Amino acid sequence: MPDTTHLPEPWLRGTLADVPATQRAVLHALQGADEDLARWCGELTDAELHDRPAGLASVAFHLHHIAGSTDLLLTYAEGGELSPAQLAEMKAEGTATGTVHESLHRLNQALQSASERVHRFTEAELNQPRGVGRKQLPTSVGGLLIHVADHTQRHVGQAITTAKLLVANRTAQTETRD
Numbered sequence: 001m002p003d004t005t006h007l008p009e010p011w012l013r014g015t016l017a018d019v020p021a022t023q024r025a026v027l028h029a030l031q032g033a034d035e036d037l038a039r040w041c042g043e044l045t046d047a048e049l050h051d052r053p054a055g056l057a058s059v060a061f062h063l064h065h066i067a068g069s070t071d072l073l074l075t076y077a078e079g080g081e082l083s084p085a086q087l088a089e090m091k092a093e094g095t096a097t098g099t100v101h102e103s104l105h106r107l108n109q110a111l112q113s114a115s116e117r118v119h120r121f122t123e124a125e126l127n128q129p130r131g132v133g134r135k136q137l138p139t140s141v142g143g144l145l146i147h148v149a150d151h152t153q154r155h156v157g158q159a160i161t162t163a164k165l166l167v168a169n170r171t172a173q174t175e176t177r178d
Contacts, residue, residue: 004035020123022142027115029149030070033156034111037063038104040160046099048166059166062159063103064096066152067110073151074117076132077144118145 007013011028019027041049041059049060068089075082082090096103126142139147 005039010035019119022123022126022145023118023121026118026145026149029153030111030115030118033066033152034108036156037066037107037159041163042100042104044100044163044166045170048163048170049098049100049103050096051166053162053165053169056162056165057158058096059159059162060096060098060103061094062155062162063107065093066155066159067107068093069151069155070110070114070148073144073148074114076130076139077121077141077148078117079128079130114148118148121145 009028010031011025016024016027041063044059050058052058068086072082072086072090075086098106121141126140126145128141130139130141130144131137132139132144
């Protein structure tokens with residue numbers, strides 16, 4: 001991924017001007033998530049990725065959850081039902097494994113796939129009704145797309161906060177030894 005540290009946030013770059021506003025906002029949120037997680041979580045050690053400081057969910061959990069939940073929400077937006085593989089993946093979220101590199105790569109691929117799927121929706125589809133979950137709770141395509149952005153950003157914030165705590169703990173331990 002290119003270094004985006006000195007660029008404004010994706011929504012301030014003037015990109016995707018040809019994409020309807022709702023989808024553009026979702027796409028910018030997914031792009032920002034990918035960049036922010038790479039920036040703040042990419043320097044963690046593999047052990048830190050799975051640590052749960054103060055009982056918080058691990059960064060690995062959040063990366064895994066973002067990838068999986070985005071897929072599930074977009075499946076509902078597309079009018080589909082969850083497959084047995086998606087349900088199994090959802091049940092396995094708390095047992096995320098892998099290295100930092102593998103986890104960020106998997107997340108990047110999931111977010112790229114999600115972006116391609118978001119691009120396929122038209123503005124005319126946003127008000128189409130959709131159901132979520134076994135109970136088919138009522139929402140719309142637009143509601144699901146907005147929730148993809150909102151839910152992703154919520155977990156990005158939690159992952160980054162946990163990553164910063166882990167780095168601060170590592171720094172404090174290093175300073176204590178010196």
